[in-house]
Amino acid sequence: MVSAKTYTKKEAAMYLTGMFGQNMIYNVIATGLYFYLQNVICLPAVALGWIFAIARVWDAVNDPMMGAIVDKTSTKWGKCKPYLMFAPPLICVITCATFLNGNYAVAKEAGNKTAMFLIVGWAALSYILWGMSYTIGDIPLWGIISRMSEVEKDRAKLISAARIVASIGAAAVVVSIVAISQAANDALGESTNAQKGFIVVGIAMTVVASLLFELAGLGVKERVPSSDEKKSMGESIALMWKCVPFRRILISGILRSPLQLMMIVILTLFTYYFCDGNLQRAFTEPAILIILIIMGGGYFIGQFAAMILCPMLMKKISVKAMYNLTAISAIPTALIFVTYMIAPTELNQMKWVIIDGICFVISGMGFGAINVCQSIMISDCIDYEEYHHGYRPDGIFFSGQSFITKLTAGIASIISSYVYAAVGYTDVNIEKMNQALENGAHFASDYMQYSKAMWFILTVPPAVGLALAVIPTLKYEITTADHEKMLDELVSRHAKMEEKTED
Secondary structure, three states: OOOOOOOOHHHHHHHHHHHHHHHHHHHHHHHHHHHHHHHHOOOOHHHHHHHHHHHHHHHHHHHHHHHHHHHHOOEOOEOOHHHHHHHHHHHHHHHHHHOOOOOHHHHHHOOOHHHHHHHHHHHHHHHHHHHHHHHHHHHHHHHOHHHHOOOHHHHHHHHHHHHHHHHHHHHHHHHHHHHHHHHHHHHOOOOOOOHHHHHHHHHHHHHHHHHHHHHHHHHOOOOOOOOOOOOOHHHHHHHHHHOHHHHHHHHHHHHOHHHHHHHHHHHHHHHHHOOOOOOOHHHHOHHHHHHHHHHHHHHHHHHHHHHHHHHHHOOOOOHHHHHHHHHHHHHHHHHHHHHHHHOOOOOOOHHHHHHHHHHHHHHHHHHHHHHHHHHHHHHHHHHHHHHHHOOOOHHHHHHHHHHHHHHHHHHHHHHHHHHHHHHOOOHHHHHHHHHHHHOOOOHHHHOHHHHHHHHHHHHHHHHHHHHHHOOHHHHOOOOHHHHHHHHHHHHHHHHHHHHHHHO
8 A cells, every 4th residue: 555645734724724815815805895896886887887897707718728838837846736826816806907996986987988998997997907917826726735735635625714714814804894995985074985995905905915825836736647648639628528426517517607696796785775875884883883793704614513523423424415505505595695685674673683694594504505515516626637648637626616606606697787787777867866865864664675685695596506506416527436446546646647757
């Protein structure tokens, strides 16, 4: 028997710190920038939707290209580590630049069409550039897990821990960026529009997160040898579809694309429905804070619980079975909208808060389990491909994970933009609503058409996506027993490869 190689505790800690920082950056953009463009500088809903959709679809195309480049990389550090060392500074600069824009609502009221065009154009260009730069670091960050260890349980533990710290990084930004930006704006002497506060806080968070992200590149080590064979970009991309179990994962991910709507709308919905546009109230009014902890916190608690439990449950049931069980979370997700239809202006009452809180916990558990299982299944598919064909596609297959995330986010952006446009939640209407809320209006009762649209986006399409996503994976080919046999054989092959290299 040949001993399988794996990472040290220090490497795992450095990697997870980098993962935390990377996901802070992602959510500065995914939630913070989206809120900023929609509710602070007030871009038109359809324009915003298409900006995010086009950029994400391009990213989805760009991801496999980056994955193929990673797989062809050969350096003394390995094929993923170099990108983790040099990508964070680039991502930092471009992330900061996305917030440096004018105010569309002000330009429109002034009739300045040139300014309006430049504001929309810069929002589109900077976001596309951000997506391309983020890809350079994202694919190697996930791909390196399968190269840090040959031990299945160690990979599963690291993937589960990575998903947990990623969610904590996301939660840290989602919970704080709007409230801190509004507070910073007040400190800067701006009484209404929070643009300056968002710029300051967005840049500050990005710099801190980028420094943390850099630690992953500095701390990790690749132990699994690369394949001698090098495939062209076209061959690598074709391989994603030819590998049947991996193809099932891709199709499943696309079917659950509406699940991305939850991350797009939840910050806006909670800010307006429970705080009437001022999220700082959550930190000054205990009743509102309790509501957000039970409902919003419930969703994250559900995720964390699933991510912690997944590695333990995998000792009893297969990763395939666990992934397919996530369809159950479609039921509580849909029930949240049912509670809104019953009590559209009363969801801040404790009985509804508790009911929705329970639904959010179970829904979050489904989302958390999906994230962990998907990453483990992709890692298994890499072993599957190397076992059957002698080629290890770490980069191209983990680009599939990024491909799923970005393509589905693009689809979700289009869905949300047209729902918002249909109810009039766009550009100057948002500015007028913000002013009315400052003057004493209430979002839940005075803007019910907006409220209903947000609760619908948050729940119904995601529930449908969760139910449909398991259809392709019902016949997922890689069993636990087969994968264990594959790993034993691969460990032996890797040892022989190293012996030849030393000779």
